[in-house]
Amino acid sequence: MKYQKIPEATIRRLSRYSRCLEEIEQAGEGVVSSAQLATRCMVNAAQVRKDLAYFGEFGIRGVGYYVKDLLSDIKKILGSNKEWRMAVIGIGNLGSALLSYKDFLKQNYKIVAAFDIDPPSVIGRVSEKLGKPVEVIHINRLKEVAKERRIEIGLITTPPSEAQSVADLLVEAEVKGILNFAPTQIIVPEGFVAKDVFFTTILDNLAYLLSNN
Amino acid sequence: MKYQKIPEATIRRLSRYSRCLEEIEQAGEGVVSSAQLATRCMVNAAQVRKDLAYFGEFGIRGVGYYVKDLLSDIKKILGSNKEWRMAVIGIGNLGSALLSYKDFLKQNYKIVAAFDIDPPSVIGRVSEKLGKPVEVIHINRLKEVAKERRIEIGLITTPPSEAQSVADLLVEAEVKGILNFAPTQIIVPEGFVAKDVFFTTILDNLAYLLSNN
């Protein structure tokens, strides 16, 4: 398997295959063909095979793919077979929601810390919402706590005006991955990865499609 | 301006230009060049011009673009110059968060209704969080209320098991646009538009980049 640049679209689809394979596994199927998986994921069957081909050979000709093995292989590729430790910074409405959003927790993405500039005002609300309350810590302890708790991903849920400075703090704390929910573009140095999640972009997209169809 | 299929990537970038232009307008700039806008949006300058060229000519050679006019034109293209009336279905943690998420409201996307299968248990929480409380209505009144309040977009924030049946209800109520936050793929008939927002897909993406760099 020699090196090649992997398209981002391929990675997104692998995540989709992963979700579908979990459903297929739940349903008790032991083997699945690229055609079946493709139908379920609403993509082309050749696409499924091409995507997998970037990383090796996982199927058996004339048979298909062993569901359990393929799922495990894809998770290994994505890096979603390990546990990822995350922190939420900015415990407003969105931050609180993420803290109690079950679908993060059922997977291997664990929120193990919460930070805010004004912790006392939010401590009550947060612990009330969770079985295991996450203590909200003052942001000036971020670097220290990030080391202590081996945090690898930071979720920025502050107002946009604070997003970049929070990103800078995360970089300083060597938190390599950032997911930014604030509606402003943030910049991080080489070696760090930042992804933006702009609800308004998605809504604009929807608005366009609704206006022009 | 004759018809042509517009790439989805172009629409996403227009939304980005729109956000950047608002910042530029705030900063008091009257004119902007494609190069300046491109730098700010972290894209290629020719890309900016090509994207705009799909819809007409908006600039002046040797000068650039009038910020106010271009912003207004882009909003017209996206359909984000009009007010969009939305409903949230499923008032759990995420639904509540969306209800009080300021960045929806500051724009032209207005949440004007909230539905749940068990309204009494959530009425208190929601109204407490908002200046103008949105009454949570039982889902069996969705069709009726959607008509009444002219709802055009539905935000699905139910558990995944309910997502498709909620989507079916929205289709029945002729709500043409759907934004699905539940981690399961939903299907809608021709003439309707559904977009999925999967946090785990984005996290998987981040995990991959962190694992392989």
Add this chain to the structure above:
DNA sequence: CAAATTTTGTGAAAGGAGTCACATAATTGA
């Protein structure tokens, strides 16, 4: 007022991504 400068709009080239079609390999059944 004409030459120099700036910046758009766009045809052409380059680069990626998705689909097709088929050789290859495994399995099944007679």
Add this chain to the structure above:
DNA sequence: TCAATTATGTGACTCCTTTCACAAAATTTG
């Protein structure tokens, strides 16, 4: 054991997107 069947892996092709490069148009300067 061999033909028929099934489904993968992949080279070739097509389609779409991005970037380059330059003519055209507006402005500025001497």
